[in-house]
Amino acid sequence: MKMTPKIFFGGSILVWAASISIMVIFPVISMKNKPSEIWRPMTEKEKEGLKVYVNNGCSYCHSMYIRKVDWGIGAERIARPGDYYGQEPAILGSERTGPDLSQEGGEHTDDWHKAHFINPRFTRPMSVMPSWEFLGEDEIEKLTAYIQSLGGKDADLRIARQKYWHKQAIEAYKAGPDSNIRWLHSKIPDGWRKMPNPYPATEASVSRGKNMYMKFCINCHGPVGDGNGRAAPYLNPPPLNFTLLRRHLEDDKYIGGILYYQIMNGITGTSMPYFKKDLESEKIWDISNFIAKEFIGYTDSDTEPKGIDASYESEKEKE
């Protein structure tokens, strides 16, 4: 084959054009473009927020679609084409240095986001996200509006739930620390309220719990557990002061199950997120043990009711 200019130019353009027709033009013609059941139009403010998101390269670390193989993403909706209807650009992202955000709306409170944008480590101590304080309040607000809209109608439902409980939480907080704690405990299912920590508060367990506390809790609840972490000034209601819990033991003896339940499920309406996606059972019990021993000064771990001791538990280490 002789590569004459005619063959060369004609062929190059022709093959390229054929590819374009198959890979680009044909999808334009054939793809149905309809909103999905969770889709809703974005407000002006949310659109502004999307611009902030795009301009500042948030998409280099955050993806915008949940896959079939994904774990650990709160509202587990596998992405559908209609979710992105009219979004310009539907910025899917190619990297997950941070979590996927496609269903982030309503997962956290606005307060939480504000603290998080000012310094991501305020709410997530291990985060490698840069601080966005320099954007200024206005831009951060727009960005927050956009993030809270992710998930469409589903996000709106989550936001509504956040607002409903936020109102009650604020009322409870205003009524004073003790009634606040009574209110918080009243929202925990019965079985959990009367459950001791089934893990013995061994040295190993407590130090593991401390490790986890530093990676998840410290910047809200503070290094001494008094609720004065670095994020506290941004959060309303503020983080709980654990040292008050000593006088709120259930039946004068139980606290482990309460701590476990709150860590696991969070307190919707406040900035306390759920941790059941990040942490599994033993890790949460270890944190409860650490909080109980270190900040409350009392632990119900390994007390009755309990069944047969697990085979590894030693008699000596029991409190």
Added chain:
Amino acid sequence: MTDNFRTGNSPNFQEGGLRGFFSKNSALAFIVAGSAWFIVGTLYGLFSAIHLMAPEFFNNIPALVFGRVRPSHVNTVLYGFVVTTLIGLGMYYTPALLKTKLWSEPLGWVSLFLWNITVLSGPVFFSMGMSQGREYTEYLWPFDVTFMIAIVTIIINLVMTIIHRKEYVLYVSIWYFVASFIWIGGSYFIGNVMWRPSTGALPGILDSIFLWFYAHALPGLLLTPLAIGAAYFIIPRVTKTPLFSHTLSIVGFWTLVTFYSHIGGHHLLQAPIPHWLKTMSVVDSMMMFIPVIIVIVNLWMTMRGRGNLIMADPAAKWVAMGLIWYLIVGAQGSIQSIPQIQKVTHFNNWTVAHAHIAVLGFSGFIALGGVWHVIPLITRRKLYSQRLANLQFGLVMIGLTGFFLVLTIAGLIQGEAWYNGETVYRVLPQLQPYMILRTIFGLFIISGALVGFYNLIRSIRKPKEYPYISASHAVIIETQKNPEI
């Protein structure tokens, strides 16, 4: 067969001085610009790496926030360093292989100017928080326009050069070089959705198909043909052997454009796009083995028995290593397009490692080899220092190899952990040592960029006559071997 062929310009600095010399040498200006962008681009890479290691190092400095330095790094290295350098090489070897001058040096300078304005717009506007945000198409619309005009002027210049050629045969390097602009011109316009200037995007999920079509046209239809063109030019010249097979070059050329333009969808295997598009992308990704292997075999066979010449030449070493990276990145690319493998490798540092050996390893190595090969031909002087060229090779080689291994490991840690149920947040601390190592290896690469720039500037300025070598050597032996073409 020595002739009096010249590259169209007098290398005599006495007439018109350095500026006069440059004005007749837009090719050289492209090369110098490329080496300068190499420093800028890798510095931005360093900023990004520091962020991932110590997120509060540049706390609240808007211009240095990760989301803004990352696109500055990617675009500057890609378009600024690799593509600019490779354009410079082609602007030299195309007229040389056609035994003529570049049709218009002033037009070459217009292309150069517009091209560099485009590249410069990246760091300038991204650092102010102005970006179109879609990966590899971040440049703002006015600079999409300068990009397009630069491409069109280059095409005009090359077509006119071909029309005015004195050598009938179009050597394989010329196919690749000229075609890359035709392909990228069209792909850039479509992939950037240039008819929607405000966002540069289409509404809805359809946009991702446009974006990732372009994002793979970029390595496939720009970086690869540019780099292969340079490799086809340099290797036979250094080994002084005819190209192994004319037929293979033809098959390689046509299979490249056929398969490489179909694979963008493999970035979206887990996203909600039509299934047939994913299937096609995966199939064509596997087919990509063919053009990759063809180039490797063709040039490898050309080098056969001449390894000593390659190793002794400070330029050819880069090119040969670039081809090895090409084999690795090509094989990796095909394999990681398989959906079952992507379950683990998608979304994490595995891909970052892959991208680095594609841009810096494959096309970057060949571009740098091309610089050290072509500079003596343009200036007709010896390189300022072969030892510095070798030092740069060592620095970049150590840096990139370490970088690749470290990020691949980090990617596997992420991918396996996520696949087994860990959250993204929980895996972060495990990556820290690898992020530190990545920064260290990155420093090797930056040092390489600095050493190279110094060597280049000194090579241009240092007056020392160089024994003349005909640049048309490759095409001569090609013609001799295949009298029918």
